[in-house]
Amino acid sequence: MSGEASASPASAGDEGPPSGVPGFRVWALPGLPEVRPGDDLAKLIASTEPGLVDGDVLLVTSKIVSKAEGRIVEAADREAAIDAETVRVVARRGPLRIVENRQGLIMAAAGVDASNTPSGTVLLLPEDSDASARAIRDGLRDALGVEVGVVVTDTFGRPWRTGLTDVAIGAAGVRVLDDLRGGTDAHGNPLSATVVATADELASAGDLVKGKAAGLPVAVVRGLPHVVVSTSGEDEGTRGMVRGARDDMFRLGTSEAVREAVTQRRTVRAFTDEPVDPDAVRRAVAAAVTAPAPHHTTPWRFVLLESAESRTRLLDAMRDAWVADLERDGKSEESIAKRVRRGDVLRGAPYLVVPCLVMDGSHTYGDERRDGAEREMFVVAAGAGVQNFLVALAGERLGSAWVSSTMFCREVVRDVLGLPEGWDPMGAVAVGHAAEEPKARPERDAGAFIEVR
Structure with missing residues (x-):
């Protein structure tokens, strides 16, 4: 030149x-x-x-x-x-x-x-x-x-x-x-x-x-x-x-990336058949277990259902338990079929995670009020861990849906997955690549959720 x-x-x-x-x-x-x-x-x-x-x-x-x-x-x-x-x-x-x-x-x-x-x-x-x-x-x-x-x-x-x-x-x-x-x-x-x-x-x-x-x-x-x-x-x-x-792997600055991941985390109900990278899920678990917890405990366990056989076996058992419950409640066949279809989001996902709460390290006071508050602290910590997990999945460009169904048949879930008695399933998280762009989230005025004293 x-x-x-x-x-x-x-x-x-x-x-x-x-x-x-x-x-x-x-x-x-x-x-x-x-x-x-x-x-x-x-x-x-x-x-x-x-x-x-x-x-x-x-x-x-x-x-x-x-x-x-x-x-x-x-x-x-x-x-x-x-x-x-x-x-x-x-x-x-x-x-x-x-x-x-x-x-x-x-x-x-x-x-x-x-x-x-x-x-x-x-x-x-x-x-x-x-x-x-x-x-x-x-x-x-x-x-x-x-x-x-x-x-x-x-x-x-x-x-x-x-x-x-x-x-x-x-x-x-x-x-x-x-x-x-x-x-x-x-x-x-x-x-x-x-x-x-x-x-x-x-x-x-x-x-x-x-x-x-x-x-x-x-x-x-x-x-x-x-x-x-x-x-x-x-x-x-x-x-x-x-x-x-x-x-773009470097789309945001640090604080902006955190806010973006939180605000862009969406519930995904339809997934492609593209496989999920197990290492990405493990990285999300690593983020999940940084959540705050009482008494310096670690009240989270994440059961990763990576094989189709394990997912089908669990979902079939949960469906049978749910149908039996609905039949006992006197629901019609049409009503039962409609409710069971709501669980299809889990069947359509190529990867499932069952987050569990463990109470290891919790205190027992012998007082119903204080013991109840103790469990609530651990439940809140479990929710914080799941939220970390969902946000981290969004950061990995993975869609997710947190479904509460395992909480209604915990004994069935523990039996099928061979989990210890003290592990409480806290729903199930469907993980995968979104089949379509999520719809726009309605705007929410943060001020409507704030009270200042």
Whole structure:
């Protein structure tokens, strides 16, 4: 890579690598005036006589796109602007917020920026950077008759790495990702996870010559025509570069992750037949047994029903006991069948867990009131353990449903599973992968559940 910040195509110094050696050139584009709201960026770039040729890639700093599109607000409104641009808070530390903005990007302060803009103002990101890139590409084709790619860039910090770099937030006419999966490396090893972020690499290359304070907001890359794609048809833009929530293992900050897991824990009543990872369930149990408990006890036991045979044997025995109870209550066959069907959520799950309460370490007072309170403390601790378990399962991307049915036939459950007499089954938890997205939970006003004294 070569090129001074003020270089032009004809005077960029070294003409490139030796013949036959892969390489490219990158230089900043001089002569661009201060951009103002309403300016046509393609015409401004064309007016600098940039000497563009087919296959070049233009790297355009998002700030000049925002200025041209009038995305300027008063600095006093910065916090309100961040709020307006924010879809969700990913992490917060003091006044600093890392958020997902309306463009789907995860970044500090939703991309609202006070640099390279007149004093007293801040810039918002373009509303649709892909559309902005298309407008510049089309405008340059009309003005100069060239087929180029355009990447709109912005500066990002990165998890686990110190320092900033430019990445692509919009693109047109550029192959933004190079999917090498299915190929092999130089040693013949299969490539199963290699997808190169070509547009981000181009953005970073341009940042090396544009700089942050040199007043050179546009760079040109030449020598990589294979990354420029036909302008016909639908342009993919940068939408596919944003990792989806399901595949994002680092979606939240620590405190936000805890709140997200709690609020996103939902009762799942229909599961796919995808197997459950037993290690994930064991990790959830490890979280469960950190719950508070009286007298430094450990009143939880979790029975994992990992074989289909064990699940069927238990559920059949529970069904028979339940039917016998309902018949003794005088329920009709139709009523009994309807009630028994409610237990189908357990039969449809590929994995079952029976949490049990043990009273080891409890105190006996010989007083009905105090002994009753003692048991209640242990029951509350058992519930806390189950809640930890359910939340941890949600964190493992597993759905669950806590069903109380084992509490109505504890002797049957103990007998079928061979459990000690002192183990009290506290329901059963169906575990698996949700067959469909859960319905939206009705909003609840927390204030309605609070009394302050």
